[in-house]
Structures are given as C-alpha cells and as structure tokens.
Amino acid sequence: MPSGVFSLCGAHGQHRWMPHNVGIQTRVHDLKPKMGAMKRQLHLNLFIHSRGHHEASWRHPAASPLPLTDIRYYQDLAQRAEAALFDSIFLADQLALGEDVAQAARTWLEPVTVLAAVAVATSRIGMIATCSTTYTEPFNLARQFASLDHISNGRVGWNIVTSWLATAAGNFGDAGQMSHADRYARGEEFMTVVKALWDSWADDAVIDDRPGGRYARPDRIRPINHKGDHYQVAGPLNMPRCPQGRPVLVQAGSSDTGRRFAARHAEAVFTAHMEKATAQAFYADLKALVAVEGRPPDQVLILPGLSPMIASTEAEAQRLAREVNELSDPEVGRKRLSGRFGGHDFSHLPLDRPLAPEDFPPPASVEAARSRTEVILSLVRREQPTLRQLLASLAGARGHFTAAGTPEQIADLIEDWFTDGAADGFNIMPPLLPAMLDVFSAEVIPLLQRRGLFRTAYAGETLREHYGLDWPKSAFKEAALQAT
Numbered sequence: 001m002p003s004g005v006f007s008l009c010g011a012h013g014q015h016r017w018m019p020h021n022v023g024i025q026t027r028v029h030d031l032k033p034k035m036g037a038m039k040r041q042l043h044l045n046l047f048i049h050s051r052g053h054h055e056a057s058w059r060h061p062a063a064s065p066l067p068l069t070d071i072r073y074y075q076d077l078a079q080r081a082e083a084a085l086f087d088s089i090f091l092a093d094q095l096a097l098g099e100d101v102a103q104a105a106r107t108w109l110e111p112v113t114v115l116a117a118v119a120v121a122t123s124r125i126g127m128i129a130t131c132s133t134t135y136t137e138p139f140n141l142a143r144q145f146a147s148l149d150h151i152s153n154g155r156v157g158w159n160i161v162t163s164w165l166a167t168a169a170g171n172f173g174d175a176g177q178m179s180h181a182d183r184y185a186r187g188e189e190f191m192t193v194v195k196a197l198w199d200s201w202a203d204d205a206v207i208d209d210r211p212g213g214r215y216a217r218p219d220r221i222r223p224i225n226h227k228g229d230h231y232q233v234a235g236p237l238n239m240p241r242c243p244q245g246r247p248v249l250v251q252a253g254s255s256d257t258g259r260r261f262a263a264r265h266a267e268a269v270f271t272a273h274m275e276k277a278t279a280q281a282f283y284a285d286l287k288a289l290v291a292v293e294g295r296p297p298d299q300v301l302i303l304p305g306l307s308p309m310i311a312s313t314e315a316e317a318q319r320l321a322r323e324v325n326e327l328s329d330p331e332v333g334r335k336r337l338s339g340r341f342g343g344h345d346f347s348h349l350p351l352d353r354p355l356a357p358e359d360f361p362p363p364a365s366v367e368a369a370r371s372r373t374e375v376i377l378s379l380v381r382r383e384q385p386t387l388r389q390l391l392a393s394l395a396g397a398r399g400h401f402t403a404a405g406t407p408e409q410i411a412d413l414i415e416d417w418f419t420d421g422a423a424d425g426f427n428i429m430p431p432l433l434p435a436m437l438d439v440f441s442a443e444v445i446p447l448l449q450r451r452g453l454f455r456t457a458y459a460g461e462t463l464r465e466h467y468g469l470d471w472p473k474s475a476f477k478e479a480a481l482q483a484t
Contacts, residue, residue, distance in 0.1 A: 042418045042453050043301055043425030043467060044445075045088045045128070045270075046081040048074060050105050052432040053307050055336070055395045056327035058105035062435040068105060074114050075121040077434055084441035085455050087466040088126030088157065090250075090270070090427065091115065095135055096167035099335055112144050119152035126463030128157035128250050134183055135172045138193035139233055145247045146198060146239055154243030154462035159250040160265065162187045184257050189228045191265050196224040198246040200236030202476030216240075220476055245472035248463045254282065255374070263289035267469050268301040270427045272375050272400045274393075275382075279304050279401075279422035301467055304422070305400030307429040308410045310439045317404040324431060325392055333391030336398070341373055351388040355380050375399045397429050407443035414444070415453060
C-alpha cells in the first residue's frame with residue numbers, strides 16, 4: 001500500500017497526495033475564523049455505514065464488535081449522535097450483493113425497517129433512509145414513510161434514489177439496467193404520486209369522536225386517481241397525514257439531471273466533493289436552480305460528505321489514517337471502481353502507473369451514478385494519481401472529502417466551507433465507528449458551539465424543525481381558503 005495519505009492542502013482544502021510526514025498544520029493556519037454576525041446554524045448528519053466509511057474499517061480493532069445485523073449497533077450510534085445534538089442520521093441502501101463480499105463488510109439490514117427500531121430508541125434526532133424509485137411502488141413507499149413519520153412523531157426523511165447498480169436489475173425481474181434518463185423520468189412520476197398520496201388526507205380529517213361514533217371526515221379524505229406512463233394509483237393513502245405533512249425529502253444525485261430533480265423536489269442534498277472549489281460551484285448552481293423553480297434557496301440544504309480522522313496531533317491522525325489504509329485490499333477497490341463506472345473493466349491497469357482520463361469511459365456513457373464518476377475523473381485530471389493512490393483515496397469515503405487532523409483543524413475546515421458558500425452543513429462520515437464519531441462529538445462539536453455555529457440544545461421536536469424547513473401546505477387548507 002502507498003506510504004502517503006490524502007490530506008488537506010491550502011485555504012481551499014484541496015485534496016493532495018502527500019508523503020505521510022507532511023501534515024496539514026501549515027496549510028490550514030490561514031483559514032480565518034469568520035465569526036461576525038452569524039445568523040445561520042450549520043447542520044450535521046451522521047451517515048451510518050458498515051463499521052465506518054473506510055472500506056477496511058470492519059477489520060480495525062477500534063471498530064464496533066457488534067455484527068452488522070445487530071439492531072443494537074444502529075440504535076447505539078443513533079443515541080450517541082442524539083446526545084451530541086446531530087440533526088439526523090442517514091442509512092444508505094444497496095439492492096444487490098457486491099462481488100467483493102469475501103473481503104468487504106457491505107451487508108446491512110434493510111433501512112426502513114432499521115429506522116422503525118431506531119425511532120423507539122431515540123426521541124429527538126432525525127432519521128433518513130434511502131429507498132429506490134426504480135424498484136418499489138409509490139403506494140408502498142408512501143405508506144412506509146408515513147408510518148415511520150407517525151412512529152417517530154415527525155422525525156423521518158426519505159433519501160430519493162434512482163437505482164443505478166446493474167446487478168440490482170437482476171433482483172427485480174428486469175432484463176437489464178435502466179438508462180439514466182429513464183430512471184429519472186420514472187422518478188419524476190413517482191414523486192408526483194407519493195406527494196399526492198401524502199396530501200390525500202387533510203390535517204383535520206381524523207376527529208376520533210368516540211361518543212359520537214365518528215372516526216374521520218370523509219370529505220377531508222380524497223383519492224388521487226393518478227394515471228401516468230408508469231403508474232396508475234387510485235389512492236387515497238390508508239393512513240392519516242404525516243406529523244410533518246410529509247417526510248423531509250433528501251436527494252444525492254449531482255449530475256445535471258440529478259440537480260434539476262433536486263431543485264424541484266429536495267429539501268436537503270447530500271453531495272460529494274474532493275475540493276472546496278467544486279463544492280462552491282455546486283452550491284451556487286443548485287441554489288440558483290432552486291430559485292428558478294420558484295422555491296426559496298434556503299429551503300434546500302446542501303450537505304457535502306466529510307470523513308475526518310481526528311487525533312490530538314496531526315501526526316497521530318495521519319498515523320491512524322495510514323493504519324486503516326494498510327488494511328485495504330486494492331483488488332476490492334478495483335471491483336468497486338468498476339461498479340462505479342457501470343461494470344467497466346479496470347483489471348488491465350497496473351497499480352503503480354499514473355492514470356489519465358483515457359483510462360476511464362466517458363461519464364456520459366455510464367448508466368450508473370454519473371455524478372460520482374465525474375468526481376473521480378476530476379481528481380484524475382487534477383492529480384494524475386496512480387491506480388493504487390486513487391483506490392486508497394476512494395477507500396476512505398468513496399469519493400467524499402477525507403481529512404486527517406486535530407479537532408481544531410477539522411472545526412476550521414467546517415467553518416471555512418460553511419461561511420464561504422460551499423455548504424449548509426455536513427454529512428459526517430466517520431472512517432471508524434463508533435470511535436471517530438465519539439471523538440468528533442467530544443472534541444469538534446464543542447468548538448463549533450463556542451464559535452456560535454452549532455446548537456447547544458434541540459430547539460424543536462421534528463426533523464423539519466432541526467433543518468429549519470417550512471411545513472408543506474395542505475391542499476385541503478388551500479381549497480378551503482379559496483372557497484371562502
């Protein structure tokens with residue numbers, strides 16, 4: 001394995017391949033704290049993945065000893081994040097078993113089921129789960145997430161994905177992988193249906209009048225009678241309106257099509273950037289697209305991924321990063337890279353030759369997670385890493401920003417991106433769980449609180465309140481107002 005680690009470089013936080021004895025202290029000292037008249041509060045989401053976001057985390061002695069199928073693992077992490085006042089937790093999903101299962105701990109429980117168990121083990125933290133518009137039915141999904149919102153008293157969000165894994169198609173009776181354009185066309189109609197279902201009950205439809213023998217007002221419940229190219233759904237939903245009106249809508253696609261989809265539907269966006277400049281460009285572009293859609297830009301939060309390895313000194317943080325990286329298997333990384341590029345064969349590439357864009361298929365030809373392929377190609381153009389170095393970088397957090405440093409350095413990085421138009425907060429992706437979550441909570445969050453950037457107590461009960469989002473308007477209320 002290479003002797004270096006990716007670290008922060010310069011005031012713009014660029015990713016650079018550096019020898020292991022080169023630190024970040026001299027490169028972050030010029031990040032000036034921007035403490036004047038802070039009106040915004042940053043948002044922090046904990047992304048729970050395997051035993052940590054480094055692909056070798058499951059092998060490290062600091063990682064949790066619990067099986068990944070033990071619900072106590074997820075409940076414990078959520079409780080730790082709630083004690084640290086995180087806005088939310090997030091569970092991703094994958095609808096097929098990876099070919100690297102022999103060397104990679106990537107099996108996990110179905111996320112919607114997990115959130116039901118986490119909801120009863122927590123009381124304030126928001127909970128977000130991934131569910132596919134490609135391989136589920138709108139009525140089922142609307143019902144599941146409405147149920148979760150009721151179970152949690154209004155703390156649930158849905159991460160909308162249009163599934164891209166070619167192997168997933170084989171598990172759902174399809175002959176082949178759906179195209180990028182077709183996935184999003186189906187996703188648009190899917191959103192029309194689920195929003196209508198969540199809005200098919202008025203807030204005051206349930207009266208629960210026991211003496212009078214009336215449970216609900218039929219005039220405040222109505223069918224949706226949707227007939228489209230992909231779905232025919234009569235409705236209404238068979239349960240009352242959600243405590244939040246509807247679950248918070250989250251999205252993570254960053255392609256051109258994905259951005260337009262987010263601008264129309266998303267209330268929070270998870271995104272991956274390996275340098276501050278691209279994060280700023282994405283932030284400005286998406287906020288502008290949101291405005292074009294007639295929505296307030298502050299009602300769409302942008303949360304880049306950040307995977308920090310933290311220790312009392314920078315040298316120790318980098319030592320920990322190398323220690324975990326040395327547990328990686330480059331052939332596992334090669335298989336994952338192939339999956340990112342729609343099954344492209346990288347087996348012929350030597351590990352220690354510098355890469356060029358010509359070694360990869362064009363992003364436009366990839367019917368997978370197109371935005372992530374563009375992130376990887378941007379790194380290749382900028383850094384010309386060897387395949388071994390690229391795989392080492394992706395092993396840390398699959399294309400998200402990784403950093404190794406002290407609590408102060410990580411807090412400086414977060415503040416700089418937050419106050420300089422790159423983020424509304426962060427999707428925190430600890431490389432080791434629960435170890436790096438605990439260090440972040442104990443050492444970084446207090447620094448952010450002292451700088452006035454992060455809450456010192458929950459101000460609300462729901463995920464919408466944590467995120468500062470408006471309540472969706474009820475079509476029933478609007479109709480009643482128009483009739484008066």
